[in-house]
Amino acid sequence: MSTPQSSASAIQPGAFANAMLEPPSGHKKKRLLQSSISLVVHTGVLALLIILPLLISNGLTIQQLNKTFLVAPPLPAPPPPRPIVTRPQAAAPKYTTSVAKLSVPTTIPKTISMKAPEVAEAPSIQSNAGVVGGMGSVFGGDGTAAPPPPAPVAAPAKKVPVFISGNMKQPVLLFSPTLMYPPIARAARISGTVVILAIIDEHGDVVEARAVSGPPLLVQAALNSVAHRKYQPTILDGQPTPIKLQVQVNFQLAS
Numbered sequence: 001m002s003t004p005q006s007s008a009s010a011i012q013p014g015a016f017a018n019a020m021l022e023p024p025s026g027h028k029k030k031r032l033l034q035s036s037i038s039l040v041v042h043t044g045v046l047a048l049l050i051i052l053p054l055l056i057s058n059g060l061t062i063q064q065l066n067k068t069f070l071v072a073p074p075l076p077a078p079p080p081p082r083p084i085v086t087r088p089q090a091a092a093p094k095y096t097t098s099v100a101k102l103s104v105p106t107t108i109p110k111t112i113s114m115k116a117p118e119v120a121e122a123p124s125i126q127s128n129a130g131v132v133g134g135m136g137s138v139f140g141g142d143g144t145a146a147p148p149p150p151a152p153v154a155a156p157a158k159k160v161p162v163f164i165s166g167n168m169k170q171p172v173l174l175f176s177p178t179l180m181y182p183p184i185a186r187a188a189r190i191s192g193t194v195v196i197l198a199i200i201d202e203h204g205d206v207v208e209a210r211a212v213s214g215p216p217l218l219v220q221a222a223l224n225s226v227a228h229r230k231y232q233p234t235i236l237d238g239q240p241t242p243i244k245l246q247v248q249v250n251f252q253l254a255s
Helices: 004-010 025-059 062-066 183-187 216-227
Strands: 173-175 192-200 206-213 234-236 239-241 243-251
Touching: 183 216, 192 216, 206 216, 216 243
Parallel strands: none
Antiparallel strands: 192 206, 192 243, 234 239
C-alpha cells in the first residue's frame, strides 16, 4: 500500500502548472510557433488556389478556344398564316328578252292608203325670219352672236448677236468712262493691252463682257470701263440688231 509521500512523489513536476488557467511561458512559445506555421500553410494554400487557375488559363491556346462548338439559339416559330377571307361574289344579272310574235293576216285589204311624210318648209330668203342661233352674216341672222376670238400673236424671236469683224463697219462709240489705272499695276510698272469680247444690244448698251487676253492686274479695270460704255445702235436690214464686238483697252504708263 502506497503512502501519501509516495503518491506525492509520483506527480510530475509540471502537472500542477499545466492545470493552472494561464499556461507557462514555454507552452506559450510552442502555441505561437504552431499558429505561425498554420498561418504560413493556409497562406500558401490560398496563394496556390489563386495562382493555379492563372497558370492553367495561360496554357490554353486560341486554337483550342476556337474549337468550341457554339450552337445558335433556335429561331422563333413563324406566325400562323392569316385566314383567307372569301368574299361572296355578286350574282350576274339576268336579262330577259321578249320576241313579239308575228301573225299572218287572214284577209287581204282592197285598198292601201299611202301617206307621204311631212317635210318642213325652208325659210324664204326674202323673209326676215332667220335660223335660230344663226350668225349675223347669214341671211336672216339677228347679228347678236359674239365675234370669233382674235388669233394669238406669236412672240418675236430673240435676235442673235452678229459678230462685227474688221472688214465691217464698227459701231460708233458715244460715251466711254475715264479709264482707271489700278494702283497695284502702276506701282509694279505693268502696262499693256487687254482684249475684251463685248455683247451690245440693239439699244447700244453693253450687256455682257469677258476678257480674252491681257495682263491679269489690268483685266478688272478694263472690264469696268467697257461695261459702262454707250454705243450707237447698229442697223442691219433696216432694224437695230445686237452685235458682238472685240474691244481693245490700252494701259500706258507716263514716261
